[in-house]
Amino acid sequence: MYRYDEFDAAFVRERTEQFRFQVERRLKGELNEDQFKPFRLMNGLYLQLHAYMLRVAVPYGTLSAPQLRMLAHIARKYDKGYGHFTTRQNIQYNWPKLKDVPDILAELATVEMHAIQTSGNCIRNVTSDHFAGAAAEEVEDPRPVAELIRQWSSLHPEFSFLGRKFKIAVTASPHDRTALRYHDAGVEIVQNGDGRIGYRISVGGGMGRTPYLSYVVAEFIEKPDLLAYLEAILRVFNESGRRDNIYKARIKILAHTLGATAMRERIEREFGEIKAAGSLDVPETERARIEAYFAPPAFEDLPDMALPQGGALGDWVTSNTHPHRVRGYRIVTISLKPIGGVPGDISHEQLDGVAELLDDFALDELRASHEQNLVLPHVRIEDLPAIFERLTVLGLATPNAGLITDLICCPGLDYCDLANARSITIAQEISKRFADLARQHDIGDLKIKISGCINACGHHHAGHIGILGVDKKGVEYYQLLLGGSAAEDASIGEILGPGFGEHEIVDAVERVVEAYLTLRQPGERFLATTRRLGLEPFRSAAYEEQRHGAD
Amino acid sequence: MAQSLTANRLIDGVVLYWRGGDWVETLAEADVFAEPQTADAAFAAAKDFVARNVVVNPYLFEVKDGRPVSEREIIRAAGPSVRQDVGKQADV
Numbered sequence: 001m002y003r004y005d006e007f008d009a010a011f012v013r014e015r016t017e018q019f020r021f022q023v024e025r026r027l028k029g030e031l032n033e034d035q036f037k038p039f040r041l042m043n044g045l046y047l048q049l050h051a052y053m054l055r056v057a058v059p060y061g062t063l064s065a066p067q068l069r070m071l072a073h074i075a076r077k078y079d080k081g082y083g084h085f086t087t088r089q090n091i092q093y094n095w096p097k098l099k100d101v102p103d104i105l106a107e108l109a110t111v112e113m114h115a116i117q118t119s120g121n122c123i124r125n126v127t128s129d130h131f132a133g134a135a136a137e138e139v140e141d142p143r144p145v146a147e148l149i150r151q152w153s154s155l156h157p158e159f160s161f162l163g164r165k166f167k168i169a170v171t172a173s174p175h176d177r178t179a180l181r182y183h184d185a186g187v188e189i190v191q192n193g194d195g196r197i198g199y200r201i202s203v204g205g206g207m208g209r210t211p212y213l214s215y216v217v218a219e220f221i222e223k224p225d226l227l228a229y230l231e232a233i234l235r236v237f238n239e240s241g242r243r244d245n246i247y248k249a250r251i252k253i254l255a256h257t258l259g260a261t262a263m264r265e266r267i268e269r270e271f272g273e274i275k276a277a278g279s280l281d282v283p284e285t286e287r288a289r290i291e292a293y294f295a296p297p298a299f300e301d302l303p304d305m306a307l308p309q310g311g312a313l314g315d316w317v318t319s320n321t322h323p324h325r326v327r328g329y330r331i332v333t334i335s336l337k338p339i340g341g342v343p344g345d346i347s348h349e350q351l352d353g354v355a356e357l358l359d360d361f362a363l364d365e366l367r368a369s370h371e372q373n374l375v376l377p378h379v380r381i382e383d384l385p386a387i388f389e390r391l392t393v394l395g396l397a398t399p400n401a402g403l404i405t406d407l408i409c410c411p412g413l414d415y416c417d418l419a420n421a422r423s424i425t426i427a428q429e430i431s432k433r434f435a436d437l438a439r440q441h442d443i444g445d446l447k448i449k450i451s452g453c454i455n456a457c458g459h460h461h462a463g464h465i466g467i468l469g470v471d472k473k474g475v476e477y478y479q480l481l482l483g484g485s486a487a488e489d490a491s492i493g494e495i496l497g498p499g500f501g502e503h504e505i506v507d508a509v510e511r512v513v514e515a516y517l518t519l520r521q522p523g524e525r526f527l528a529t530t531r532r533l534g535l536e537p538f539r540s541a542a543y544e545e546q547r548h549g550a551d
Numbered sequence: 552m553a554q555s556l557t558a559n560r561l562i563d564g565v566v567l568y569w570r571g572g573d574w575v576e577t578l579a580e581a582d583v584f585a586e587p588q589t590a591d592a593a594f595a596a597a598k599d600f601v602a603r604n605v606v607v608n609p610y611l612f613e614v615k616d617g618r619p620v621s622e623r624e625i626i627r628a629a630g631p632s633v634r635q636d637v638g639k640q641a642d643v
Contacts, residue, residue: 027562029604047608049627050638051564080637095637097563342633413623414631422622424633474613474621 001062001365002147002293004112011154012109015116019043020102027099042122042160044115045101048417054096055118056108060128060146060170061089061368061375065355068366070111072351078104083351085336085344087408087459088167089127089368090118094415116154121162123153123234128170129177130369133296134377136325139189139197142172144291145226148282149187151290152227159234163241164249166234167206179370179486181205181213182462184251185233190220198222203233203263204255207456211492212252217264223287225271228280232270240266297364297378302328305381313388315437316399321384330381333401334374334391339435340428343409344372353394361387372408373401403440404448404513405431408459412452412469413476419452421469421476422502426450429506434513443513446526449484462486464527465509466493478505482512482538483530496539508542515541552620554590555581556597557627558609566627566639567606569593574606577639578628583614 004012019039026036040046044055056071063071071091075083078100079093086092096104108114118125126146133141149168153159159166169178172189180186186202199221205214221229237251240258255263274280304327307317321330334354337343354374358366361383367375374396379387391397400406407430410416412423427450434440449463453470460466466481477499484493500508513526515538520529530538555578556569567574568581575581584590590611597609613620619628630638 027604032604033561033601033607047559047564049623050566050630051559095564099562413626414633419623422626422632424631428633471621471623474623476622 001064002059002143002290008112009109012112012114012116015043015114015155016102016105016109019105023098023102038120041120042117043101043105044118045096045098046119046417048094048415049413049419050415051095052098052101053092053094053415054101054104054115055086055090055092056113056115057118057125058090058113058368059150060126060132060143061130061370062143063366063368064111064364065358065366067111067113068351068355068358070107070113072348072355074104074107075348075351082345082347084342084411085346085368085372085374087344087370087372087410087457088125089130089370090125091368094411119165121164122160123149123156123162123166123168126150126153126168126170127178127183127370129173130367130371130373130375131173131177131322131331131377132367133294134324134329134331135173135175136323137175138173138325139191140172141291141294141296142170142187142189143294144287145187145189145199146170147290147293148227148287149230152230158231159238162234162238163243164246164251166237166251168230174488176486176488176490177369179459179462179490181490182207182211182459182486183214184237185230186214187226187230192220196222199226199229201229201233203267204252206250206252207459207461208250209247209454209456210253211456211461212256213490213492214252215255215260217260217267224281224283225275227282228274229267229271231274231280232267235270235274236263236266299326299329299378300380302326302380302382304328307381308384312392312397312399313385316388316397317384319399319403319441320397320401321379324378326378328381330379330384332376332379332384332387333369334376334396335398335401335406336373336396337400337406337431338395338398339400339405340432342424343407343427346374350394350396353390354396357387357390360390370408371406373406399437400440402445404434404443404446405440407431407448407450409450410452410457412450412458416452416457418455419469420454420471421452421478423450423452423458423467423469425502426467426469426478426505430509433506433510443517444525446513446516447486448509459486460484461492462490463493464530465512467505467509468495470499472499476502478502480505480508480512480542482535483527485527489527494535496535496542511541511544512538552613552615554584554587554611555614555619556584556590556593556609556611557581557624558597558600558606561604561607569597569609572596574600578619579617583617584611 451458481493
């Protein structure tokens, strides 16, 4: 994985000391909250419902064992013993004290981590495919490109005060695991007809109160031109994006107001000017230098082994391991969705335990997924039983990856200052309701995503079943959406109808799922059934109880 | 409707409640203002604590029968409903 050079290390160290100085000024009263807030947000520090919250960047979701141990140490020393993996591959702590944050950042810097640009109106942490470097179908490892973008976008002077935040995802696989089309900009690594590798660029996706899917603005950008093209997009956004209304300030609004043709023309014009200046060519030597950090591990020449079958191990292998591009290896998903648990939460003991697992099985790195799970990208098939045993002891062997209980949700009203309703409690109840593993396998691929407010951190627009928490006079209600997808068949879910009460929503979800089981054709997954039949049969099922009640 | 006043302590973010011209850490100890005028007076007085960088983000919220009306304030006063071992509820 990428290692800091002298410049990176000095940059993060200096940035930490600059923030320490600003915290001292704030605590001494030299800065008021309005003056301090931009500093803390640019360093990932929020003030939430109960306390401060620190969001730590995990660039493209890649973590090493020493970094995991540091995250565990911070949870123990400065927080309440746990962290929370987010829906953008980061980790956040819910209880840090302002006075401690400079020390936390200094400790993070010792393992090449920070919280820079995990908040604020800037280019946020770049996300990527959590199966990068291991997926059989990918064109190339997308992380060197993500790292290049990270370096370019860190404290970029022109783009540190955008009208609104800007999120970039990078993928190199036809099966999209990055929610690419829901990003402000998506970079898809593709191979053209001549066999050259370049980038298909999309713009204008986003969730929130006005969800949009991005559209393609460039079918093929040559490798040296990537940053110039991204700079052109950001420049158009910076020059023409609205700043008068926070709800209309994301590039999705500009992109869909201008329309694809005009947007492409604007970007092309800027791109031409940047290219003519020649200032942003990324030379092959620099790309090669970064790529070297992501060289694949020395895979052994292993025989093709049968996967373990039967029992708890077999269940786990079926759900939580995935084909690897190298014979004899599997990709392992570590579910952070224990039945009835808090999606994404992880204790300091579990963080340490996973770090030990990496060491003991000679695994170089771990990935955090935007679906709030962890991934071991390169596991020998022969090691699967031992790894399963270790994960079982750690309480991390729930065999539900990709199943209905592998749902994602934001922290919701249990932690978040912006939330209107709890989301974790709904996730827990759904998880318990569908706990039976045979039933989960019968239901198959069904992604539930839950947000506690319209900001959509729980990606409810992109859920096959989405749930949105709303507030009605201080009481929590939940809207049900169907038909969303964050994958390569991306779509925006539609609201079924009036909201359900806290004690009604899980029953409504179950009725929708039961309707699917009745209506599906053989082998047809939930999303396909909703697309084939439309929403009406599911709407009828969801509101069945109310109709009976009204009768 | 009656109101109480809350804020966060600057140095550590801890949720505070207004009582008799100063701050306490539990809702049970908080003043309940039956009249809007007394609530507004407390809110005005709280701004001095903001100016002195003791607290941030003070605001009034509705209470009825000694309990916050909104789910948000109930959770803020107790801690996350999904973890009884953290937040103020852990100290009870």
